[in-house]
Amino acid sequence: MAATDDAAFDEIDFEDDDDQDQPPATQRRPVSDIPAVIVDDVHVRYRVFGGRKRSVAPEMGRVRAMVNRSRKHVGAVTEVHAVQGVSFVAHHGESIGIIGRNGAGKSTLLRAVAGLMPTSSGAVYVSGTSSLLGVNAALMSSLTGERNVMIGGLALGLTPAQVRERFDDVVEFAGIGDFIDLPMKAYSSGMAARLRFAISTAAVPDVLMIDEALATGDAEFRDRSKKKIDEIKDHAGTVFLVSHSMNSIERMCERAIWIDKGKLIADGPASEIAAEYRKASKKKG
Known part of the structure; x- marks a missing residue:
């Protein structure tokens, strides 16, 4: 399965003004002693290409400079050590928030747990099926929305009968109407993102991972997305939530x-962790 283009998504913040004084979440589901996810000394490194070499010296002449223009980016590589020796164990029934500043490695860690990004060293063990909400559905632009719903549902582990049974709900949730019969290349980026998100909610995995930055659409669709996430969260075995909102973390997670x-x-x-994070953020601010 391919990761989606994050540029097609708008960040959603589940933090509402009415939630400012809301108490922390209570334990709604029993937590098992059986591990659901084991992250063992995981490191994730990746390379970024595109840095510029030194410009051509003036004495080389204009013609030679033009010849070498296409080589300015060749060999310019920066290695990013995004996740560095992270270890933890998550159990069935836990709701776990992952917090940190922009660029801290939260989403990279989530993708590694979901199996969408390879680890450089260390290991990730997942009991059952896992899904990073909004990402697992890889769409094919040459096929119709209808065919993509079927393929995406099968990729999530549903049977053809189950996909057909949930087809109307997926289309209604995405809000794309008759466009479902057209090729995906005729969709706007927003329509494609909504359908991708809707497909990814068709199945309830054993381990559900939610990155708030993957929610998409206008206010009405974001509201529907939030309700759908809450519904899936209540049925999934283990839930991870990446968020910048400490109120969301305290409301939706126990850990x-x-x-x-x-x-x-x-x-x-x-x-406790949210309180420590707030303190540290104020000191740095």
Whole structure:
């Protein structure tokens, strides 16, 4: 399965003004002693291409400079060590928030757990099926929306009969109407993103991963997305939520993992870790 283009998504913030004084989430589901996810000393490194070499010296002449123009980016590589030796165990029934500043490695860690990004070293063990909401559905632009719903549903582990049974709900949730019969290349980026998100909600995995930055659409669709996420979350075995909103973490999770510069800073009760994070953020601010 391919990762989607994040540019097609708009960030959603589940933090509402009415939630400012809301107490932390209570344990709604029993937590099993059986591990659902084991992350063992995971490192993720990737390379970024595109840095410029030194410009051609003036004495080389205009013609030679033009010849070498296409080579300015060749060999310019930067290695990013996005996740550095992170280890933790998640159990069935847990809801875990992953917090940290932009660029801390939260989403990279989530993709590694989901199997969408290879680890450079260390290991990830997942019991059952896992899904990163909004990403697992890879769409094919030459096929119709209808065919993509079928293929996406099968990729999520549903049977053809189950996909047909949920087809109307997926189309209604995406809000694309008669466009479902047209090739995906006729869709706007927003329509494609909504359908991708809708397809990814057709199945309830054993381990559900939610990155708030993957929600998409206008206010009405974001509201439907939030309700759908809550519904799936209540049925999934283990839930991970990446969020910048501490209120969302405290409301939706019992446990929080704080990541900074790719390293695990703290792991514990959501209310305690959120309070520590707020304190640290104020000091840096």
